[in-house]
Amino acid sequence: xxxxxxxxxxxxxxxxxxxxxxxxxxxxxxxxxxxxxxxxxxxxxxxxxxxxxxxxxxxxxxxxxxxxxxxxxxxxxxxxxxxxxxxxxxxxxxxxxxxxxxxxxxxxxxxxxxxxxxxxxxxxxxxxxxxxxxxxxxxxxxxxxxxxxxxxxxxxxxxxxxxxxxxxxxxxxxxxxxxxxxxxxxxxxxxxxxxxxxxxxxxxxxxxxxxxxxxxxxxxxxxxxxxxxxxxxxxxxxxxxxxxxxxxxxxxxxxxxxxxxxxxxxxxxxxxxxxxxxxxxxxxxxxxxxxxxxxxxxxxxxxxxxxxxxxxxxxxxxxxxxxxxxxxxxxxxxxxxxxxxxxxxxxxxxxxxxxxxxxxxxxxxxxxxxxxxxxxxxxxxxxxxxxxxxxxxxxxxxxxxxxxxxxxxxxxxxxxxxxxxxxxxxxxxxxxxxxxxxxxxxxxxxxxxxxxxxxxxxxx
Amino acid sequence: xxxxxxxxxxxxxxxxxxxxxxxxxxxxxxxxxxxxxxxxxxxxxxxxxxxxxxxxxxxxxxxxxxxxxxxxxxxxxxxxxxx
Numbered sequence: 001x002x003x004x005x006x007x008x009x010x011x012x013x014x015x016x017x018x019x020x021x022x023x024x025x026x027x028x029x030x031x032x033x034x035x036x037x038x039x040x041x042x043x044x045x046x047x048x049x050x051x052x053x054x055x056x057x058x059x060x061x062x063x064x065x066x067x068x069x070x071x072x073x074x075x076x077x078x079x080x081x082x083x084x085x086x087x088x089x090x091x092x093x094x095x096x097x098x099x100x101x102x103x104x105x106x107x108x109x110x111x112x113x114x115x116x117x118x119x120x121x122x123x124x125x126x127x128x129x130x131x132x133x134x135x136x137x138x139x140x141x142x143x144x145x146x147x148x149x150x151x152x153x154x155x156x157x158x159x160x161x162x163x164x165x166x167x168x169x170x171x172x173x174x175x176x177x178x179x180x181x182x183x184x185x186x187x188x189x190x191x192x193x194x195x196x197x198x199x200x201x202x203x204x205x206x207x208x209x210x211x212x213x214x215x216x217x218x219x220x221x222x223x224x225x226x227x228x229x230x231x232x233x234x235x236x237x238x239x240x241x242x243x244x245x246x247x248x249x250x251x252x253x254x255x256x257x258x259x260x261x262x263x264x265x266x267x268x269x270x271x272x273x274x275x276x277x278x279x280x281x282x283x284x285x286x287x288x289x290x291x292x293x294x295x296x297x298x299x300x301x302x303x304x305x306x307x308x309x310x311x312x313x314x315x316x317x318x319x320x321x322x323x324x325x326x327x328x329x330x331x332x333x334x335x336x337x338x339x340x341x342x343x344x345x346x347x348x349x350x351x352x353x354x355x356x357x358x359x360x361x362x363x364x365x366x367x368x369x370x371x372x373x374x375x376x377x378x379x380x381x382x383x384x385x386x387x388x389x390x391x392x393x394x395x396x397x398x399x400x401x402x403x404x405x406x407x408x409x410x411x412x413x414x415x416x417x418x419x420x421x422x423x424x425x426x427x428x429x430x431x432x433x434x435x436x437x438x439x440x441x442x443x444x445x446x447x448x449x450x451x452x453x454x455x456x457x458x459x460x
Numbered sequence: 461x462x463x464x465x466x467x468x469x470x471x472x473x474x475x476x477x478x479x480x481x482x483x484x485x486x487x488x489x490x491x492x493x494x495x496x497x498x499x500x501x502x503x504x505x506x507x508x509x510x511x512x513x514x515x516x517x518x519x520x521x522x523x524x525x526x527x528x529x530x531x532x533x534x535x536x537x538x539x540x541x542x543x
Contacts, residue, residue: 235492238526239527264525369498
């Protein structure tokens with residue numbers, strides 16, 4: 001006899017399993033206690049109406065998003081996490097691709113002109129309510145990742161792929177987590193889910209809060225485990241209050257962790273385990289490196305018992321993983337996996353003896369403080385400015401952000417003065433693109449190098 | 461132009477471009493309260509390297525990172541003196 005199909009596990013079940021019902025998620029603005037979710041809501045009666053829908057989560061702070069995820073996983077058919085710096089001009093296309101028929105928005109009004117049947121605000125704190133029992137659904141989680149043209153790609157996960165690295169692992173004491181990441185990105189979402197599925201609390205950043213204020217809260221709330229990008233951590237080195245912080249575990253991910261930042265953190269936190277993790281929105285969590293060195297041991301390559309496998313092909317890291325995304329959404333979306341089930345991460349690897357070292361990204365993609373930047377998107381904005389004939393955007397190594405964006409610009413024979421063009425380029429990039437995509441340095445050059453195929457010569 | 465003035469003028473420029481409100485640049489101003497975020501510092505350090513030819517942040521981490529504006533200027537003064 002086949003056993004009856006079991007109900008899908010939802011996020012709220014993971015939260016309940018963690019015991020200690022006083023645990024919570026907090027920003028500077030407020031807190032959500034896990035215990036309260038069974039008899040309270042931030043959705044003001046909209047939860048039932050959102051059941052079975054494809055729901056865009058847009059705007060609001062991290063507490064808003066945390067509440068919406070805990071209330072709607074297992075209830076909605078699909079949850080689309082819009083990152084805070086999402087350009088609203090892409091919303092229409094995202095709604096269409098995700099077949100979204102509802103939007104849950106932060107305290108402010110929903111964005112106008114969106115073709116959805118239902119708009120509902122999500123406003124912490126939790127307020128007491130009688131919650132109807134709703135049928136359980138296996139909710140799809142959609143994460144956004146940058147695409148070449150600026151329109152984000154929609155990456156489909158579910159709770160199983162997202163929690164595969166730690167769900168079912170024996171509880172390892174109380175881990176009080178904090179992260180510098182935003183939970184609407186893969187790196188931050190991993191920490192959010194670890195905290196929910198664990199036995200401790202979670203401390204999140206607030207927009208507008210200074211780093212020292214955040215670290216003060218982290219100390220006051222007894223945080224033991226904390227994660228961020230190498231760029232976040234380089235900024236922590238400028239903090240004057242961090243000396244009083246004594247974490248047990250410090251995690252870096254999202255960018256190349258070099259020997260300098262690993263060494264500096266080991267010195268700053270002598271009693272902590274300093275680890276760097278490799279993950280991508282598409283391939284999921286890959287692995288963790290605990291030996292304090294940059295790169296990873298070549299012994300990590302090959303097959304694991306759980307179906308995880310890693311190899312280097314054409315210079316880039318390829319991963320097959322049960323934690324990988326299911327697919328991209330959309331009719332014209334590229335295929336995620338090759339015929340053998342591997343995902344090309346686009347991260348270039350250099351093998352040095354028994355060590356694999358990260359050597360940047362393929363195709364000129366630039367990683368600024370953990371955010372992926374496609375040069376083509378910035379070149380398109382620059383090339384529209386009066387007097388510009390052509391441009392080439394590339395990475396320049398930065399000790400603060402890993403890399404910054406720089407642009408080489410060729411002017412028309414008749415063009416405004418260089419300073420005027422420079423100001424116009426910066427103003428246009430600031431208006432149309434995320435701040436980290438504005439070139440840090442603009443150089444005017446007589447010509448750009450082409451490769452033999454007549455394309456702009458990009459490094460890497 | 462003195463090194464300090466070069467640094468001040470670059471900081472003001474970055475703040476203007478990134479639309480950040482800058483705190484008065486006193487020596488004891490904590491860098492984290494200057495109004496500049498990580499991206500601003502990354503841009504600033506790249507531009508200062510182009511203008512004065514040194515990037516003390518990329519040097520081996522023998523000295524602690526600066527935490528105030530005064531230490532930041534000193535960090536560059538020491539690096540220029542060492543060249």
